[in-house]
Amino acid sequence: MARLLTGRRIGGQRRLRIPPPATLALLYLVSIVLGGGLLWLPIAHTGGVGPVEALFTSTSAVTVTGLVLSDTGATFTGFGQAVIAVLIQLGGLGLMTFAVLVLSALGIPVGMPQRMILREDLNQTSLSNLNVLVRVIFVVALSCEAVGALLLAVVFVPEHGWGQGLWQSVFHSVSAFNNAGFALYPDSLSQWVGHPLVNLVVPALFILGGLGFIVVGDIYQKRRWHKLTLHSKLMLAGTAVLIVWGCGAFAVLEWTNPATLGGLTAGDKLWAAWFQGVTPRTAGFNTVDIGGMHDSTALLMMTLMLVGGGSTSTAGGIKVTTLAVLLLATVGFFRRQKALHAFGRSLGLEEVLKVMALTTISLLLVLTGIFVVSISHDGDFLDLAFEVTSAFGTVGLSRGATGELDGAGLAFVMLVMFVGRVGPLALGFFLATRSAPRVRYPEGMIYLG
Numbered sequence: 001m002a003r004l005l006t007g008r009r010i011g012g013q014r015r016l017r018i019p020p021p022a023t024l025a026l027l028y029l030v031s032i033v034l035g036g037g038l039l040w041l042p043i044a045h046t047g048g049v050g051p052v053e054a055l056f057t058s059t060s061a062v063t064v065t066g067l068v069l070s071d072t073g074a075t076f077t078g079f080g081q082a083v084i085a086v087l088i089q090l091g092g093l094g095l096m097t098f099a100v101l102v103l104s105a106l107g108i109p110v111g112m113p114q115r116m117i118l119r120e121d122l123n124q125t126s127l128s129n130l131n132v133l134v135r136v137i138f139v140v141a142l143s144c145e146a147v148g149a150l151l152l153a154v155v156f157v158p159e160h161g162w163g164q165g166l167w168q169s170v171f172h173s174v175s176a177f178n179n180a181g182f183a184l185y186p187d188s189l190s191q192w193v194g195h196p197l198v199n200l201v202v203p204a205l206f207i208l209g210g211l212g213f214i215v216v217g218d219i220y221q222k223r224r225w226h227k228l229t230l231h232s233k234l235m236l237a238g239t240a241v242l243i244v245w246g247c248g249a250f251a252v253l254e255w256t257n258p259a260t261l262g263g264l265t266a267g268d269k270l271w272a273a274w275f276q277g278v279t280p281r282t283a284g285f286n287t288v289d290i291g292g293m294h295d296s297t298a299l300l301m302m303t304l305m306l307v308g309g310g311s312t313s314t315a316g317g318i319k320v321t322t323l324a325v326l327l328l329a330t331v332g333f334f335r336r337q338k339a340l341h342a343f344g345r346s347l348g349l350e351e352v353l354k355v356m357a358l359t360t361i362s363l364l365l366v367l368t369g370i371f372v373v374s375i376s377h378d379g380d381f382l383d384l385a386f387e388v389t390s391a392f393g394t395v396g397l398s399r400g401a402t403g404e405l406d407g408a409g410l411a412f413v414m415l416v417m418f419v420g421r422v423g424p425l426a427l428g429f430f431l432a433t434r435s436a437p438r439v440r441y442p443e444g445m446i447y448l449g
Contacts, residue, residue: 028422031087034058043079044080045075048075057084058087061084061180062088063418064088064314064421065284065390065395065396065421066182067387067417069410073183073185085171091178092177092179093141136216137213140208140216145205148201152172155197155198168184176209177206178209179210188287196271207243209315210239210315211235213313233343234324242320243281246276247278248277250277250301253297253300259293260293280305280393281304281305282316282394286397290398298386301397302390305317305389306393307319307323318362322359325347325355340352362392370385373409373413377401377404379401386398388413391420394417
């Protein structure tokens with residue numbers, strides 16, 4: 001650890017060198033604290049918002065989660081809602097992305113330390129073409145959010161007037177594309193459970209945001225399946241399978257449940273099943289009562305929340321490509337394959353080890369979070385597990401247990417949201433020591449399974 005944090009001697013003094021993952025975590029932490037301070041101001045809320053709720057809301061916004069302690073639309077003023085929207089945009093697109101864009105606009109060259117932090121923020125393995133990727137991110141994000149806001153204005157403007165309707169459209173478009181799940185209504189989007197435009201525009205935004213900017217840019221440039229990169233193919237194929245599975249399973253499990261789909265018409269049931277099937281992919285919106293779902297459905301949604309979206313996206317979770325590599329490695333083991341293959345490309349051992357490390361750290365974090373939260377809360381265990389999984393996947397779906405947590409529970413949920421956004425791998429790289437082995441040991445045998 002000391003070797004990571006201690007640099008060379010410069011001018012007779014040792015220069016402290018913080019590794020990029022730690023610097024990235026500090027950037028997010030500073031943004032959360034500043035955002036919490038702004039939301040605590042009297043101008044930001046209608047009263048009753050203390051420092052804990054302000055900090056929790058800021059953490060949820062920067063980590064694009066969407067878990068809240070009160071109704072966002074009723075609790076926060078227009079200024080407070082604007083602060084939340086800015087925090088969502090900063091957290092969703094990446095803090096270093098904004099920093100690099102500003103530096104480039106001012107003509108200031110981006111040095112190697114900034115590039116290394118940007119690489120961590122965008123979850124890249126190479127330092128090349130990062131400036132191009134930043135421009136792609138902004139073009140894709142702003143274009144999608146603008147189109148989404150215009151389409152949602154068709155719904156919100158007639159109901160709320162031009163001023164409030166346009167703001168509602170912009171806020172929900174930003175929240176949807178960044179997979180944040182913040183809504184300005186106490187029941188999220190439940191009053192539009194059967195509205196075709198809302199059920200198409202909002203999912204389209206968070207699916208595009210969850211695919212990842214590299215995939216969207218690759219599709220725009222190549223426009224043919226056989227020319228896409230392996231990452232794009234795995235993301236698109238995996239996303240399609242998870243969407244079909246999530247929507248179909250939710251419809252089957254909840255079709256006759258009077259608390260969710262049972263009381264709706266057949267058409268509204270299909271719209272609701274579609275929306276709830278895709279929203280666990282870290283989006284956080286809902287059009288039916290999440291607390292009224294069957295336990296089996298809650299477990300299904302927890303699984304989808306744990307998987308999440310894609311790398312270099314606004315989504316959280318262990319990522320779709322991670323799940324794909326895990327399944328490929330499992331099949332390859334039973335087939336006694338020495339190399340993994342997908343879509344005519346091979347995967348190396350380093351990718352498999354990285355996936356195993358990410359999955360292990362993620363599962364340990366979620367299980368530890370459930371254990372810690374359940375120590376001081378003897379409520380419904382499934383509700384507590386659902387909240388922690390939602391926090392890790394930066395989803396924001398809730399069964400109502402978040403508001404019942406004490407100070408320690410809220411603090412740990414904030415920690416889970418923070419790590420879920422910054423990345424379990426970043427935490428692992430920060431804690432690990434990078435030293436070349438000096439001794440090579442003979443191979444041993446252990447029995448597994």
